[in-house]
Amino acid sequence: MKFLTWWRSLNTRIHVSVFMLLFLAVLSALAPFISPFPSDEMGTGQTLLGPTWKHPFGIDSMGRDQFSRVTEGIRLSAFIGFTVMSTSLLVGVPVGILSAYKGSLLDSLFSRILDLLFAFPNLLLALVFVTILGSGSWTALLALVIIYIPIASRFVRSAALAEKDRDYVSAAKVNGASTFRICAKHILPNIAPSLLVLGTNIFAFAILAEAALSYLGVGAKPPTPSLGKILTENQGFITTSSHLVFIPAITLSFLVLALNLLGDGLRDHLDPKKTSSRYKKSLMQLLLRKGTATANGGQK
Amino acid sequence: MNSPSLVSIKNLTVDFWRVPGPPALNSVSLEVAPGEAVGLVGESGSGKSTLGFAIAGLLDPNDIQLSGEILFKGQNLLKISQDEYREIRGSQIGYIFQDASSSLNPLLKIGKQLTHPLMANGGMSKADAMVRAKELLDMVEISQSGRRLNQYPHEISGGMKQRVVIAAALSRDPSLLIADEPTTALDVTVQAQIIDLLLRLKKSLSMSLIFISHDLGVVARVADRIVVMKDGNIVESGGVGQVLANPREPYTQLLLANIPKLRHVDESQSLRFWGSNGR
Numbered sequence: 001m002k003f004l005t006w007w008r009s010l011n012t013r014i015h016v017s018v019f020m021l022l023f024l025a026v027l028s029a030l031a032p033f034i035s036p037f038p039s040d041e042m043g044t045g046q047t048l049l050g051p052t053w054k055h056p057f058g059i060d061s062m063g064r065d066q067f068s069r070v071t072e073g074i075r076l077s078a079f080i081g082f083t084v085m086s087t088s089l090l091v092g093v094p095v096g097i098l099s100a101y102k103g104s105l106l107d108s109l110f111s112r113i114l115d116l117l118f119a120f121p122n123l124l125l126a127l128v129f130v131t132i133l134g135s136g137s138w139t140a141l142l143a144l145v146i147i148y149i150p151i152a153s154r155f156v157r158s159a160a161l162a163e164k165d166r167d168y169v170s171a172a173k174v175n176g177a178s179t180f181r182i183c184a185k186h187i188l189p190n191i192a193p194s195l196l197v198l199g200t201n202i203f204a205f206a207i208l209a210e211a212a213l214s215y216l217g218v219g220a221k222p223p224t225p226s227l228g229k230i231l232t233e234n235q236g237f238i239t240t241s242s243h244l245v246f247i248p249a250i251t252l253s254f255l256v257l258a259l260n261l262l263g264d265g266l267r268d269h270l271d272p273k274k275t276s277s278r279y280k281k282s283l284m285q286l287l288l289r290k291g292t293a294t295a296n297g298g299q300k
Numbered sequence: 301m302n303s304p305s306l307v308s309i310k311n312l313t314v315d316f317w318r319v320p321g322p323p324a325l326n327s328v329s330l331e332v333a334p335g336e337a338v339g340l341v342g343e344s345g346s347g348k349s350t351l352g353f354a355i356a357g358l359l360d361p362n363d364i365q366l367s368g369e370i371l372f373k374g375q376n377l378l379k380i381s382q383d384e385y386r387e388i389r390g391s392q393i394g395y396i397f398q399d400a401s402s403s404l405n406p407l408l409k410i411g412k413q414l415t416h417p418l419m420a421n422g423g424m425s426k427a428d429a430m431v432r433a434k435e436l437l438d439m440v441e442i443s444q445s446g447r448r449l450n451q452y453p454h455e456i457s458g459g460m461k462q463r464v465v466i467a468a469a470l471s472r473d474p475s476l477l478i479a480d481e482p483t484t485a486l487d488v489t490v491q492a493q494i495i496d497l498l499l500r501l502k503k504s505l506s507m508s509l510i511f512i513s514h515d516l517g518v519v520a521r522v523a524d525r526i527v528v529m530k531d532g533n534i535v536e537s538g539g540v541g542q543v544l545a546n547p548r549e550p551y552t553q554l555l556l557a558n559i560p561k562l563r564h565v566d567e568s569q570s571l572r573f574w575g576s577n578g579r
Contacts, residue, residue: 104362167403174356175417175468176390185416189407 013265020258024074024251031071039068040223048241057247060234069225070248076226077207077255080141084206085199088148093195095149096156097183101164110157114150122147123212130218137226140219144206151286155198159191166190193270200263204256205287211252227252305371306476306508307332307355312368314347314354324350326532327368334475337502337509339523339540341516341555347532348512352478355510356395357385372476390421394469394507396479400462400486404453410437410464411449414471422472436467440497459490463497470501477502478510483518495522516555520544528552 007015035056042063049059057066099110117125129143163169164187172182213219214228222229227248234244309330315323325347332338340348353359355370357377370377372388380388397403404413414436415429424432430449437445440463453461462482469477479498483491499522502509511522519526520540527537528549536549547553 103360167397167399168405170358171395171397171403171465171468172405172416173358174389174393174395175471176386176421177417178386178420181416181420185408186405190405 009269011265011269013261014269017258017261017265020254021262024255024258028071028074028078031068035065035067035071037065037068039064039072039225041065048237048244050241051243058241058243060230060244061237062233066230066244066247069230070227070251072225073227073230073248074251074255076137076220076224077210077252080144080210081203081207081259083141084144084148084210085203087145088152088202089195089199091149092152093156093188096153097160097187097191099153100157100160101179101183101187107157110153114154117146117150118154122209126209126213127216127218130213135218135221137220137224140210140213143213144209147209148202148206152198152202155286156191156195159194160187163187163190193266196270197263197267200259200266201287204259204263207252207259208256304334304374305331306334306336306373307510308371309351309355310369310371312351312354312370313366314350314359315365316363317365318363322532323365324532325354328529328532328534330527330534330537332476332508332510334508335502335506336525337511337523339519339526340510340512340529341514341519341526342529343514343555345531346529348514348529349480350532351529352395352480352510352512355476356393356478357389358395387421390417391472392475394472394474394477396462396465396469396477396482398481398484400465400482401453401458403465404461406453408452409449410451410453410456414449414464414468417468418471432471433467436471437464439470439501440464440467442467459486459494462486462490462494466494466498466501470505473505474507476508476510478512480512481514482511484513484515491518498522516544528555 035054037055045063046059047061047063049055051058055065055067057070060066060069095110099107120128125147126140126143129146130139133139133142169182169186172186177186210219210226211228211231214226215232216228217232220226220229222233230248231245234241234248238245307330309328311327311329312325313323313327314325328347328351330338330351340351342348350359354366355372355377359366366378368378372392375388377385377388404410408416411430411433414433415424415426418424418429418432419426422429433449434445437448442448442460442463448456448460448464453464456464462485466482482498483494486494495518498509498511509522511519513519516526523540525537526540526543528535528543528551530551536543536547536552543552544556547556
């Protein structure tokens with residue numbers, strides 16, 4: 001009963017996005033039962049097959065079941081998005097809050113390091129890291145984490161800056177609270193709603209960026225069914241077997257759309273005062289800084 | 301005044317280096333005796349709040365240049381380490397902010413906000429701190445204090461929030477309470493209650509009070525001594541009766557003249573104000 005009331009209080013965007021995400025989750029969880037073929041097994045004996053009951057998304061040029069590949073791609077994307085999100089928040093939150101609260105030298109130091117990382121376009125920076133470290137799923141993941149840490153830190157810093165001059169922070173200070181206590185008990189909980197929104201947005205953008213890297217051939221290695229990789233492998237057959245390209249592309253868009261809707265809905269739900277476009281703009285500016293290149297790269 | 305002062309400020313100068321122009325406080329000296337209530341009055345921007353902030357150490361050291369000294373029980377607050385300062389602030393200085401609703405963390409229950417400092421600084425156990433918090437709420441005359449501990453700030457009224465803030469400031473029996481316009485955000489009846497409460501508490505707990513306000517009427521009720529500030533300087537100070545009855549400085553006279561006096565409204569104006577069938 002309590003859950004139902006709470007659920008009704010959420011807005012439509014959250015409802016829609018939760019159903020979209022649930023749909024994808026159920027789809028990829030049930031994949032082994034719907035289509036019991038390993039994603040890298042080429043033994044189906046056929047190539048470039050259209051959708052059938054046995055192979056719902058068809059069979060690719062190497063004779064692999066496309067449904068298994070796409071659903072595994074969803075799992076991989078979710079894993080990468082989640083890892084990038086949690087790691088960048090884990091580092092970005094303490095760095096951002098401390099930087100904002102302590103100010104002076106520490107803040108300058110952190111900010112200059114972030115500026116340095118900010119000076120390069122997202123995807124370019126990722127490409128540089130991957131080139132240095134050698135390509136592969138894990139290095140792509142590492143590169144994305146390195147890219148999203150400064151974005152998270154800067155966002156947290158600006159949110160914490162607004163919070164640290166509030167009276168209750170001063171009040172806690174006069175009452176003898178330590179720096180740690182003020183950061184952890186007063187500033188962090190009060191910026192948590194913004195962090196939730198930041199988290200879902202990083203989740204979505206990291207998925208897109210990983211797809212872009214894989215598409216460019218510096219992310220996942222061939223048998224790994226990353227959604228970006230599936231697109232490169234099949235783009236040559238777009239005129240003859242277009243479903244091999246469109247289905248993974250639509251799946252990727254569907255996943256990212258769901259996450260963005262969730263972030264958008266959460267923002268409105270958690271902070272009705274901040275519906276003004278300024279807040280959204282500040283977050284989007286951070287994420288989309290050359291992010292257009294990322295998005296195009298993934299769906300070219 | 302022969303008794304040793306609790307707070308003794310000598311030639312305190314505070315300059316916000318990012319802000320051009322004269323310093324916010326210009327070589328200010330002030331003594332506060334134990335148990336004394338000092339009223340700091342002045343227009344906005346006169347430096348009265350900055351003085352309060354400086355004593356409580358709330359000014360960001362990156363933003364300001366400080367000189368002079370603030371002696372608190374003989375200890376120079378400007379020379380001690382951050383940790384020692386925290387210790388003193390936590391146990392001996394209480395601060396009440398202007399806007400009660402913003403000086404309570406909106407996400408923590410009243411009980412949590414009151415017990416945190418008690419546990420962190422006073423070294424109390426959680427159960428003891430809860431008992432003490434309830435006592436504090438009783439002390440500031442909040443009804444149903446047990447229930448209030450489990451409520452969030454948005455669930456109680458503005459006047460009650462200000463009482464909670466006072467309770468928090470008093471939780472560790474400070475010897476100095478700085479009240480920075482504690483009644484400005486409240487309506488007049490609640491204002492009177494809060495001031496009565498502050499006066500009673502000051503007497504019963506025998507602490508010193510620095511009462512910052514731009515309202516001479518309120519200060520006259522609370523303070524033993526009035527200090528008038530203008531542009532970062534102390535322009536006049538003296539006993540309440542003396543300053544109010546016989547202001548020496550033209551600026552103080554001006555402040556006094558600006559208090560609306562209902563008795564002196566002249567007939568023609570009041571008629572115009574109330575309309576033809578007024579009174």
